[in-house]
Structure formats: structure tokens, C-alpha cells
Amino acid sequence: MSDTHAHSVAFVRKTEIPPAPPPASQTGIVKWLRENLFATWANGLLTIAALYVIYLVLSVILPWLFGGVWNTSSLAECREVLQGRVGGCFSVLTERWPQLIYGFTYPTDQYWRPNVAFLFMLVAIAPVLFFDLPRKLLYFTAAFPFVAYWLIWGGSILVPIVAAVGIIAGYFVFDRLNKSSFAAGFFGAIATAFVIWYLGGFLIPEDQSGAMLSPVPSRDLGGFMLNMMLGLTCVSLSLPLGIALALGRQSDMPFIKWICVIFIEFVRGVPLITLLFVASVMLAYLFPPGTTTDLFLRVVIMITMFSSAYIAEVIRGGLAALPKGQYEGADSLGLDYPQAMRLIILPQALKISIPGIVNIAVGLFKDTTLVSVISMFDVLGMIRGPILASTEWNGVYWELLGFASLLFFVTCYGISQYSQWLERRLATDHR
């Protein structure tokens, strides 16, 4: 407005102002340092103090890390090699590597089986995590649980096949009956699956010694493999269960609503470790007498129950955050309840809930180490038990616990990075 007269408010622009670049260099390293690290005296002092602390920490850690020993066979040998020098005794990791990863009772010549299962897992979860990948890959994902079960536990291949056939048959029954009523489809599917599993049970030979892959009982699983298996199984089971509980809690049907409320409130109110003790000693009473239910399965049930209660609450928050108009928009178009939920409500509610769900998934994954207190030898159980108790490695705390931390950190950080990518990817509201 420089060309208007001071006493007049009327103004008509006659010339366009051409766009100009911003004022010359607001960047440069010195400028950045001055603005961010040394803006004031106090600021500068804090920067220097922080640098000093970082120096102190690194001056201890770096020599320990890089001066470490990797190829001795006991702590005593390590000390000999180091001769008082600072350095970690990382030999324990190399020497006990298979135990840390697979546990100490998994048959040594069968390590390739979990390895293959691990590779399959990467392929199987890829299309779930990254939906730009070809949708056909999801068939592999669907087959993965059965293949992985067979690889890891071995035994008769009929077990996973009967399980899969039961589920497929259940799905077809559901698809058929769902057209008339959802409840009929749901219960029909469950009944069909159970009938097929029951009948299929007669096909499975009692004696499994001749099986293609030698059977490995659950108590022989261990190490980080056990953590991964528990984490993956429980997260993938507790997400759908959590969704069902969250929807059930919002249901108009009082019976369903109260079941869900009681379940959620009860499970949330009990420490996980209590549930695990229940799994290890008491749950057997709930199953028909004579059947021995696998400890792994019992633990999976407990952890899944626990985390699904939390996930349900997170998703309930997401559902509550959706404006009522979204429900009405879906209703007014004639979508029925399952369609409205699946196509409109859940995609948005889950998107809102991603940070909360990831939080619980990360927590769940770390909580799988709690199984070490019911004498399952996960990575922490291995460290606390067989490794630290051995005469060779008694006392190598930092290296072992640091390694376990690193394993968990890498996985959890990966999950967190993925979730942030997912949130950006799904951001369509342009607020």
C-alpha cells in the first residue's frame, strides 16, 4: 500500500507485483549453529554440558564395543585375552547363538525349519503391511500359518491340512448362510469347522515317528524364535478379536454388550503375569479331561485375551471419535451393518487407532518375555537360565542383556517406523 496517499483509503492496483525469491541465505551451517545451539549464553552452556555428557558415555561404550572379544569359549578365556583392558566378552553371543535364537532343546539338525518359516513369514506379512503389493500374495499369507505350523512343530502333515480344510469349509458355509442371516452364517461356520476337525482327528495317526518332518514338542521351542512366534500369533489374533470386542461393546443387544464389557474390564484388571500362571497351571482344568493342551497354545490364549482387551478399548476410542454423520451417511445409502462397519466405519476408526494399536503391539511383543517366569525358555529365559547358570558364562550380564535389548529394540523400532509410514500413507483428510 505504499503508493496510496496517507489521507485516502481508496486504492486501485495498477501494476502486478511479480513473485520474488525469499531474502538471501537464511541457511548455512554457522547460522544454524548460532540459532539452535548457541542462541543465548545459557543455551551455549547447556550445549557444552550436553556434549560433555555424550563424550563421557561414548568414551565408555565405544572401547567396550570395539575392543570386544568374539571368539573365546568361556568368560575366563575372555579375561585372559583382554588382560584388564576394557572390552566386552561377545564370545558368549557367537558361542551360544543357536541357543539364543532357537532355545536349547530344539533339534540341532532341524534349525533350517524355523529359518524357512521365518523367510516365509517375511513374504506372508508383506502384502498385509504394504497394500500396493499384488493382492494375489494374500493367498500365500492365508496358507502361511499352516505351513509355518508344520515346519516348526513337524509331525503329520495331516494336522495343518485338517485345520485348513475345517476353516475353508467354515468359510464357505458362512458365505452361503450369510445371505440370509449373519448369525446363521457365523454359527453354521463354527459348527462346520468343528465337525470337520473332529472327523479329521480320526485320520491323524497316533504314531508320528514316520512323519516327513520329525515332530518337535512345544516345550522344545525357545529363544528369540519363541518371542517372535508368540508376538506374531498373538498380535494377529488379538486384532480381529479386539475389533469384535469393540463392536460388541457398542452393540444394541444387551447380552452381547455385557459379555464384552465384563470380558474387557476383567482382563484389563488382572496382571498379565497372573494370567500366565493361570495358563501354566490352571487352564488345563478347563479343557476336557484326558486332553493335554499344549502350553504354547495356553499361553497364546492368555496373551491374546489380554492384548485384545486393550486393543478393543483403543478401537472403541477410534469409533467414538468418528462423527455421527459417518454412520448416518452409510445408513442413508442402505448399507447394512456389516457393510457399513467394514467399508465406512472400521477403516476410519482403525486409522485413528493406529498409534494406540501399535503401542499395544509393541508392548505385547516385549511382554512375551514374561513367559520366562513360567519356565518357558524364550530369549530372556535362555539368558537367565541355561546360559548365565553355566560355568563358562556365569557373569556376562551386559553383553547378553544388551543383545536381547538390541533384538527387541530393532523389532519394535521397525514396527513404530512402519506405523508412521502407514499413517502418512492413509492421510486423505487433508486437514
Add this chain to the structure above:
Amino acid sequence: MSTETQNQLPDTGDLAAVDQSAMKVSNEVAISIQNMNKWYGSFHVLRDIDLTVYRGERIVICGPSGSGKSTLIRCINALEEHQKGLIEVDGTVLSSDLKNIDKIRSEVGMCFQHFNLFPHLTILENCTLAPIWVRKIPKKEAEETAMHFLEKVKIPEQADKYPGQLSGGQQQRVAIARSLCMKPRIMLFDEPTSALDPEMIKEVLDTMIELAQEGMTMLCVTHEMGFARQVANRVIFMDAGQIVEQNEPEAFFTNPQNDRTKLFLSQILGH
């Protein structure tokens, strides 16, 4: 007071008869509401509503805030449940049977004040979702229909954007197109323009006028009296949950009978 005033009003049968000759409304009944009542808890929102809508009618509903206009049209597609009386849409009686409700909803289009588009889907996906899932139309065909209606509301070029990237007026036109994709026989509008800036109001009203000219049966809650005068064949005035007065627009505006109507019109037109 309510019974007295209602007795003075012309009953719906009379009015429709006049309309048929004057405004090319067919005598086929589209919506029939008889003695309908609704309560929110103990609060009596809608009282003894009687209304017959003939195919091809354009009805504007107006009235002060809280008079139950939204509630009335939301009862027609069962977004709200009525407790007493009868609502019949396209020959189907509204009951609590879910199948029944979904059928009526898929025949009756509805536009909301706040559009209620689905923010996680593109404009095109918003428009094809219900045809694909409710009408079971093949995706390709649904997309063609959607583009046809998007062209009609004059925003085909926005098809691949998300609702959040559009202006309010554009969003409301998408909402109209989305309803039209279901090929509804009746359209309900609940204050479609009251969340919009003046220049966007016109583009939405133009779309609605075009729709009216094609013979769509329309029930519209609005305070756009110009629209009512030009397009409606009947204006209904509601107050305190009752239909207080209804008439042809000309007579309604120039010669209101009820005191409350007069007061309302003087407030809304008379500054």
C-alpha cells in the same frame, strides 16, 4: 392450542388435489405418513404428523429451530425411529425389520447439512460404494453411472480427489451425486445449503432445481425462501413438533393464516 390450529388447516387430500392439476404431480402416493408421533425420552418431538407426498412433488419444510423438521425427514428413512403411527414409503411400511429399512433407504436418497461424505474414499469411490455393495452392480458399470452423475452436478474432473480437497459447495454436489447413483425415487434434503457460503449456495440450489425439473420427488428442509417460491409446489411450516400450516408457495408467503407462521415469515423475510 395445537388441535385448534390444526383443524383450521386444509387437510392433505384437498391440497394434493389442487396440486395435481396445477403442477403436474401424479396421483401416485410416494410417501404416506399417518398420525405419526415421536418422543425423545419423554420429550414429544413430533405430534400427530399427517402428510401424503405424491410422486413428483417438491415440498419445502420450514420452521423455527428445534421445531422437529430434521427429525421428521429423518424418520422417513428410519434414521430416527418413530414410536406411534404409520410411515409408508413407496408402498413399503416402515417397521423395525432391518431388511425392510435397508430397502427403503436404498430407494430414498438423503443429503445432509454437513454432507457426510466418506473422507477415506475418493469422490468416485464415494459414489460407487453403495451401488456396488447394495445394488450389486459391476464396478465398471457403477463407475460409468457415477461419472454420469458427477458430470450432471458439474464436477467430473474432481472424481479422483478426496472429499477434504473440495470446497463445501462441491462436497454437497458430490453428496447429491452419491445419492443419485442409487437411482432413488425420492430425495430428502436436510438444510443442504446452511453450512455453505453464499456463492456456493447457488451452485447447490441450481443442482437441486435441475433435479426438480426432471420430476424427482423431493422433500427439502431449507430456509432458502427463494428456492421454495420457485421450485416447491407445497410449503410446510412446522412449529413445536406439529405441522402448523401448509399451502402452495404463493399463498403461503403472501397470505399466511396462522399467527406463528406470520411471525416466522416476518422474522425470516422482513428485515
